[in-house]
Amino acid sequence: MSEPPMIEVQGLTVRYDSVRALSDVNLRLTAGRVVGLLGMNGSGKSTLFGSLMGSVRPSAGSIRLMGGDPGAARKANLVSYVPQSEAVDWDFPVSVADVVMMGRYGRQGFTRRPRPADRRAVTDALDRVGLADLAGRQIGELSGGQRKRVFVARGIAQEASLLLLDEPFAGVDKGSERTIVALLRALADEGRGILISTHDLAGVPELCDEVVLLQNRVLFQGPPAEALTPERLALAFGLGVEQ
Amino acid sequence: MTPLDWLLEPLTFDFMTRALLVTAVAGVTCALLSCWLVQIGWALMGDAVSHAVLPGVAVSYILGWPFAVGAFIFGVGAVALIGGVRSTTRIKSDAAIGVVFTSLFALGLVIISVTPSQTDLGHILFGNVLGVSDSDILQVVVIGALTCAVLLAKRRDFTLLAFDRSHAGAIGINTRVLSALLLGLLALTVVVALQAVGIILVVAMLITPGATASLLTKRFERMLALAVLVTVAASVVGVYASFYLDVSTGGAVVLAQAAAFLLAYLFGGRGGVVTAALRRRRAVTA
Numbered sequence: 001m002s003e004p005p006m007i008e009v010q011g012l013t014v015r016y017d018s019v020r021a022l023s024d025v026n027l028r029l030t031a032g033r034v035v036g037l038l039g040m041n042g043s044g045k046s047t048l049f050g051s052l053m054g055s056v057r058p059s060a061g062s063i064r065l066m067g068g069d070p071g072a073a074r075k076a077n078l079v080s081y082v083p084q085s086e087a088v089d090w091d092f093p094v095s096v097a098d099v100v101m102m103g104r105y106g107r108q109g110f111t112r113r114p115r116p117a118d119r120r121a122v123t124d125a126l127d128r129v130g131l132a133d134l135a136g137r138q139i140g141e142l143s144g145g146q147r148k149r150v151f152v153a154r155g156i157a158q159e160a161s162l163l164l165l166d167e168p169f170a171g172v173d174k175g176s177e178r179t180i181v182a183l184l185r186a187l188a189d190e191g192r193g194i195l196i197s198t199h200d201l202a203g204v205p206e207l208c209d210e211v212v213l214l215q216n217r218v219l220f221q222g223p224p225a226e227a228l229t230p231e232r233l234a235l236a237f238g239l240g241v242e243q
Numbered sequence: 244m245t246p247l248d249w250l251l252e253p254l255t256f257d258f259m260t261r262a263l264l265v266t267a268v269a270g271v272t273c274a275l276l277s278c279w280l281v282q283i284g285w286a287l288m289g290d291a292v293s294h295a296v297l298p299g300v301a302v303s304y305i306l307g308w309p310f311a312v313g314a315f316i317f318g319v320g321a322v323a324l325i326g327g328v329r330s331t332t333r334i335k336s337d338a339a340i341g342v343v344f345t346s347l348f349a350l351g352l353v354i355i356s357v358t359p360s361q362t363d364l365g366h367i368l369f370g371n372v373l374g375v376s377d378s379d380i381l382q383v384v385v386i387g388a389l390t391c392a393v394l395l396a397k398r399r400d401f402t403l404l405a406f407d408r409s410h411a412g413a414i415g416i417n418t419r420v421l422s423a424l425l426l427g428l429l430a431l432t433v434v435v436a437l438q439a440v441g442i443i444l445v446v447a448m449l450i451t452p453g454a455t456a457s458l459l460t461k462r463f464e465r466m467l468a469l470a471v472l473v474t475v476a477a478s479v480v481g482v483y484a485s486f487y488l489d490v491s492t493g494g495a496v497v498l499a500q501a502a503a504f505l506l507a508y509l510f511g512g513r514g515g516v517v518t519a520a521l522r523r524r525r526a527v528t529a
Contacts, residue, residue, distance in 0.1 A: 053412055075415030083409055092282060092406050093463045102403055106414035112399035138461040158414070 004067025005030045006162045006193035007052065012061035014047050021047040023217045025061070029195055031161070034188045036204050037197040038227070039214035040237050045197040048214070049166055052195075053081060065162065073162075077106040080155030082148065082165040090140035096150050097135040100125055103158035125157035129183060145176020152183060163187065165196040169203060181207045199237075201228060253486045261380060262372045262485075266478040266496055268387040269439035270448065274474035275394045276432050277453030278466050279425060282405040287337060288322075288426070289449035291344035293433045295321030297351025297442055300367050305358055311382045311434045318430030321347055370441030370493035373485075379438055387435045390428050401425055402463050440493030447497040448474075455504040458511035473503045 007029040014022040022044045029035045037045050050056030051063060054070060065073035073079055080103065103125070104118040114122075126132045129149040134142060139150060148168050155163050163184075169177050181203050188194050188209075198204070204211060204224050211227035213219040213236040220232055227233075244252075253259040280289050299317030303310045321343055328339040355364050366374070375383075394401070403411050404421050411418050429449075436445045456470035481496030488495075509517045 053409060055409065055412055071415065074413055077414055079413050081409050081413040083407065087409070089282075089406065093457065093461050093466050094402070094406060095462060098463070099406075102407065102410060105399065105403060105416075111396050154410070164413075 036208035080160035082151040084167040103154035125153040269436040270474040273448035274452040274470040281453035293445035295347040458507040
């Protein structure tokens with residue numbers, strides 16, 4: 001394939017004081033693929049996301065997004081992030097449409113005044129995730145699954161090629177989880193790259209093309225069927241390797 | 244005396260029109276900024292910056308500078324010191340803020356106590372809006388207008404910063420620069436407001452309007468408008484109350500804001516406790 005991978009992480013090491021959050025991590029994600037990042041709390045999933053987003057400074061190693069400088073990729077609106085639920089203030093006085101419009105900010109001028117094209121993009125994105133009827137609602141008035149779809153819609157409105165989702169299935173019921181899995185699968189099939197972190201294994205085989213088992217270092221990277229064996233999961237989820 | 248006379252009579256006094264102008268400009272600037280401070284959780288930061296400007300004001304009076312210069316230098320300095328202490332030690336944010344602003348405030352008290360000039364500590368601490376000079380008014384209006392203009396022009400960025408810093412970073416916005424800009428505007432706002440209500444009560448102007456508006460609406464743009472509306476009303480009520488009842492102007496303005504908060508708390512659409520109780524009762528009987 002001639003196109004460079006969307007994510008190419010080589011030898012990434014992140015230290016906080018004396019603690020190694022990530023050690024010599026390698027990761028590749030190519031267009032059209034969904035990669036699941038599996039690991040327990042403290043395994044370095046958030047640190048890896050932070051490194052991709054530029055909020056965490058690597059101690060060693062390199063990160064390339066879209067084959068180039070990560071900062072340039074972010075500035076070009078190619079990267080979209082769906083935060084975990086705990087990181088969002090659900091009482092914040094913004095509507096569903098307001099949040100999706102934030103996906104357009106990088107394409108707007110100094111004051112981020114919305115243009116007709118921006119409004120269309122927001123409407124289309126909300127249609128796509130099935131939330132058009134709820135555009136005027138305050139975000140806290142939505143269910144767990146709908147809340148996630150708002151942020152996915154923001155990535156769609158942003159026209160991002162790479163979607164990063166941090167624990168998208170936490171606090172989401174099974175029915176909504178299926179809706180989100182189908183949505184993400186469709187977005188990937190259109191050529192987007194998707195990296196999700198999760199410790200919920202149920203949806204993984206259906207959603208992911210590839211699984212990375214993380215325990216401050218990459219224990220395994222490969223197809224879900226090979227990753228989700230009892231021995232490998234025991235290793236990743238700390239049975240016997242508690243640190 | 245007809246009600247119209249009652250309203251117009253104070254305006255025949257020059258000091259009253261000045262007081263109204265200064266209080267309204269300061270109020271609008273504070274009201275806008277307070278919406279972001281409340282949503283980000285920077286209320287204590289507002290408290291800190293407002294107290295930390297005291298040595299700046301004192302030094303300005305001694306050296307004959309415009310008060311805004313010294314106040315701004317110490318306001319920004321306080322923010323930088325707090326950030327410095329926080330990032331180089333294990334001290335938590337609120338403790339870092341507490342140490343820095345009380346130290347600077349104390350420094351201000353000491354400077355004033357050794358200065359045998361006519362600087363009136365009472366006026367700096369509690370405001371003296373009925374005695375503001377022409378040059379003070381000019382400073383307030385120019386700085387206030389500038390601050391409001393920047394806040395409104397970049398309002399969507401500040402709201403994004405308050406709501407989802409990670410997304411701001413993901414689309415290449417420099418969140419450190421944006422935070423620094425907002426804190427710089429905080430320092431300017433304090434400079435404007437301390438003329439109206441004094442150093443001690445600036446923090447009320449920086450928090451109460453945003454808190455009140457957040458009880459009334461679920462939309463940020465409406466929150467900005469409501470905060471401004473409530474503040475202008477409170478400013479007028481406060482200044483008139485101080486004229487007719489002969490009470491502290493700054494105190495009266497802040498009390499009027501507090502009254503507005505109380506009304507929103509009891510009857511507000513979003514968080515009103517009485518409204519909610521009535522709704523529950525109606526739901527039960529329906």
